[in-house]
Amino acid sequence: MDFSFTPEQNxxxxxxxxxxxxxxxxxxxxxEKQGRLERGLFEEMGQLGFxxxxxxxxxxxxxxxxxxxxxxxxxxxxxxxxxxxITVLGGLNAAILExxxxxxxxxxxxxxxCSGEISMALALTEPHAGSDAARLKLKATKQGGSYLLNGEKxxxxxxxxxxxCILFARTGAEEDGAGGVSVFLVPLDLxxxxxxxxxxxxxxxxxxxxxxxxxxxxxxxxxxxEPGRGFxxxxxxxxxxxxxxxxxxLAPAAASLAETWPYVVERKAFGAxxxxxxxxxxxxxxxxxxxxxxxxxCYKTLWQRDQGMPHTAExxxxxxxxxKLAFEVxxxxxLMHGHAGYSEDFPHQQRLRDVLGLQIGDGTxxxxxxxxxxxxxxxxxxxx
Ligand SMILES: Cc1cc2nc3c(=O)[nH]c(=O)nc-3n(C[C@H](O)[C@H](O)[C@H](O)COP(=O)(O)OP(=O)(O)OC[C@H]3O[C@@H](n4cnc5c(N)ncnc54)[C@H](O)[C@@H]3O)c2cc1C
Numbered sequence: 001m002d003f004s005f006t007p008e009q010n011x012x013x014x015x016x017x018x019x020x021x022x023x024x025x026x027x028x029x030x031x032e033k034q035g036r037l038e039r040g041l042f043e044e045m046g047q048l049g050f051x052x053x054x055x056x057x058x059x060x061x062x063x064x065x066x067x068x069x070x071x072x073x074x075x076x077x078x079x080x081x082x083x084x085x086i087t088v089l090g091g092l093n094a095a096i097l098e099x100x101x102x103x104x105x106x107x108x109x110x111x112x113x114c115s116g117e118i119s120m121a122l123a124l125t126e127p128h129a130g131s132d133a134a135r136l137k138l139k140a141t142k143q144g145g146s147y148l149l150n151g152e153k154x155x156x157x158x159x160x161x162x163x164x165c166i167l168f169a170r171t172g173a174e175e176d177g178a179g180g181v182s183v184f185l186v187p188l189d190l191x192x193x194x195x196x197x198x199x200x201x202x203x204x205x206x207x208x209x210x211x212x213x214x215x216x217x218x219x220x221x222x223x224x225x226e227p228g229r230g231f232x233x234x235x236x237x238x239x240x241x242x243x244x245x246x247x248x249x250l251a252p253a254a255a256s257l258a259e260t261w262p263y264v265v266e267r268k269a270f271g272a273x274x275x276x277x278x279x280x281x282x283x284x285x286x287x288x289x290x291x292x293x294x295x296x297x298c299y300k301t302l303w304q305r306d307q308g309m310p311h312t313a314e315x316x317x318x319x320x321x322x323x324k325l326a327f328e329v330x331x332x333x334x335l336m337h338g339h340a341g342y343s344e345d346f347p348h349q350q351r352l353r354d355v356l357g358l359q360i361g362d363g364t365x366x367x368x369x370x371x372x373x374x375x376x377x378x379x380x381x382x383x384x
Pocket of ligand 1: 121358367
């Protein structure tokens with residue numbers, strides 16, 4: 001068993017760490033105030049190879065393994081969790097395109113996604129169906145060489161600023177469930193597309209919102225994979241993003257913890273440093289322990305993916321545990337700062353609000369536990 005990163009992975013870590021701490025962290029709060037991730041940031045991250053680095057070199061990526069992509073996500077998110085959406089969503093969307101798009105579509109769009117020239121959302125959730133995503137209703141009706149899209153997607157990260165989206169739409173009957181769902185790549189400047197933006201508790205720089213499709217005509221060649229067979233195949237890509245989201249949440253918790261240790265050494269109460277009270281130091285020691293364990297789980301899951309081993313249950317473990325743990329650790333760190341921690345002078349409150357969203361996004365804890373149970377005992381654990 002070898003827990004060390006390769007020299008190449010250490011070089012990637014150094015580069016991403018430098019970028020996150022000097023370029024991202026100082027503007028973390030400001031990006032929330034602006035309510036968006038500045039466009040130039042996508043291009044900067046693309047130039048440094050931080051978007052979709054797992055894609056093959058001929059399609060614009062670097063052909064890196066999942067562990068290396070995890071390193072990038074962890075480092076970027078230490079500086080700014082919201083900037084890490086660029087890497088996580090970019091990596092998920094790129095993997096879907098690389099595996100399911102026609103060679104022509106992949107050649108046209110993947111290099112532009114990797115370079116940060118374009119941004120892409122993933123549109124699955126609908127107003128009536130989130131956890132039960134296979135019951136989606138947005139209709140794609142074949143008309144000659146095109147599909148006509150009608151319906152609504154909601155709760156879509158980057159809805160506000162994405163150039164394209166990967167869209168899950170119903171091409172078959174509703175009774176067919178997942179079997180009647182196809183996947184498309186949709187430019188969001190097509191006539192008939194409109195958007196709204198939510199006022200969220202956290203991750204305001206990401207611009208979550210709704211996408212509306214009103215008689216949108218899309219060429220049939222924009223379908224990814226085969227008609228009616230996209231859903232379950234594409235959903236497997238979520239095993240990758242779930243491990244990455246784990247690291248995306250743990251990193252800001254690690255940042256809060258690293259900042260809290262010196263604070264509790266410096267701050268005095270009852271004539272002694274706060275760090276001298278076990279009521280202060282023990283929760284922080286526990287946080288160190290749990291963050292280490294959860295981080296290892298995420299990297300092990302990515303390693304299993306890289307080895308071609310099954311990792312669906314492990315990815316679901318990362319996705320339910322890490323965002324919850326991160327929230328609890330950041331909450332403890334905020335409280336250790338007393339009244340000051342509650343103010344905007346410290347980043348803990350923003351981190352707390354930002355990680356909370358990822359207890360829901362990409363699937364809730366309950367759904368992740370259903371997946372783990374299903375992996376252990378089969379469909380009896382999910383009888384519907
Ligand atoms: C920050 C953020 C980013 C997001 N980004 C995207 C995105 O980019 N693209 C996208 O398509 N979607 C996105 N989503 C939507 C997200 O995937 C859904 O919100 C999520 O899957 C839950 O669906 P829902 O909100 O409809 O809740 P529901 O499905 O209505 O569930 C409500 C509650 O019931 C629980 N529940 C449901 N079924 C069961 C069950 N069988 N057993 C036990 N409990 C159950 C759920 O766990 C949850 O607590 C995002 C959401 C957030 C908050």
